Amino acid sequence: MPVITTPQEFNEEDLFVDLRELYGYPLYLKCEGFNFAGSVKLKAAASMVAAAELSGQLRPGSTIVESSSGNLGMALGLIAANKGYRFVCVVDSRTNPSTRQVIESLGSEVHVITEPSPTSGFLGARLDYVRALCDGDPSYVWLNQHANPDNWRAHYRTTAPAIEKQFPALEYLFVGAGTTGTLMGCARYFKDQPGSGVTVVGIDSEGSVTFGSEPGPRSIPGLGAGVRPALFDESYLDDLVLVSEPDTIRTCHALARGGFLFGGSTGTVVRGALEWLDRHRPGEDVTAVAISPDLGDRYLDTVYRPEWVREVYGLDEPELGLPPDTVTSGVREP
Known part of the structure; x- marks a missing residue:
């Protein structure tokens, strides 16, 4: 039983959701939303x-x-x-x-x-x-989270080793790009391990400039940036994927239909990971992990409110009710 004196002492490191039942893909989702701040x-x-x-x-x-x-x-x-x-x-x-x-x-x-x-x-x-x-x-x-190396060091010390502990035979890791602290910390860790064969794929939202694309409108907070983060170093990554916000919304709602209410960043990461696996390892039984930054309770006024989704993206309830095993197109690789 954990006993703490400060709220920042507690974080659940060992919770993973097996998405195979929902999507038919061998993908495990590391849940980072179970602490007193509700996010990674x-x-x-x-x-x-x-x-x-x-x-x-x-x-x-x-x-x-x-x-x-x-x-x-x-x-x-x-x-x-x-x-x-x-x-x-x-x-x-x-x-x-x-x-x-x-x-x-x-x-x-x-x-x-x-x-x-x-x-x-x-x-x-x-x-x-x-x-x-x-x-x-x-x-x-x-503190300047976009340039502060203690941002990525946190994940080098904690997040990546926790994944390695649970999945010593890890082959693929999918991480979203915001400040790129989580992405860089995990990528650096696995690249530093002797003999590591982990493929690290960075995932971002369309309209973000981090991966070198042209800036565009974005309505979901979390992933993406209008200014390239100083922490970002593409040399540590094996591939890059961009996901459209409508596909993020569809994925969030599909996950919710399966009982998992995750945040918008998680929808983006899951969508990008599924598309990448479908494109590069279709039908293969691989060991893959994606990182879920947060839960969906703080997105009830946006991602999970039909009126907002209809106004911003023109998506209606029937389209949002896609079955969980449906993977639609919409991922762009720069």
């Missing part, structure tokens, strides 16, 4: 805060400031509340309302960016605001 971002947040405290950058009286699409904001809000720091989370208008409410309920401040930068989108506008805050007040400490 708790690991990165705890790692970055601990490193900033150790270096003396973060000390009593400091104010943490960070740009986030939501999940890291919740994780930092939780840690800031526990440690007594003030926290300002800079989000944009795509962030789920329930996510913003959680951050504020933890005692943190949320600043919403409503206009994207003409050249770097909402992310660029959020980062500009963070820089302005830091330039105007030296008590602000920007």
Whole structure:
């Protein structure tokens, strides 16, 4: 029985969902949403805060400031509340309302960016605001998840070894790209293991610039970026896949029809993994794992609300009710 004194101490590392029953593909989904922050971002947040405290950058009286699409904001809000720091989370208008409410309920401040930068989108506008805050007040400490190596180090130390422990014969790993902290930490770990034959595939949303594609509109927070993350190093990856947001929505709803309510990022990763396996290893009994960043409860106002889905994507209930074993096209490889 785990007994903890701080919320960041607990994270369920050993839960995997076998998706073969739902999809007929040999794919295991590592569930990272079972902690007090509800997402994989708790690991990165705890790692970055601990490193900033150790270096003396973060000390009593400091104010943490960070740009986030939501999940890291919740994780930092939780840690800031526990440690007594003030926290300002800079989000944009795509962030789920329930996510913003959680951050504020933890005692943190949320600043919403409503206009994207003409050249770097909402992310660029959020980062500009963070820089302005830091330039105007030296008590602000920007952890900068997009460039902070303690982001990927968290997953090098925890996420990747946990996968290796459960699947020592792992062949394929599918990881979504947001800040690319999870992706880079896992990819670096497996590339560093002597004799490792693990193929690491990065998965992102269409409209994101991380993999070198042209920027485009995106409505689901989580994966994707309007500015290429400084952490990203393509040389550690074996393949790259882009998934359209309508296919993300379809996958989320198909998983929900099977009783699994996952977040939008998970829908993207699962869709990309299934398409990649269908294209490159059809009918083969391989050992493959995909990482699920979060659960679906904070997407009830967007991904799982029929009116929002119809307004944004033109998808209706019959189309969303695709049987779980249906894999539709829609993945693009750069």
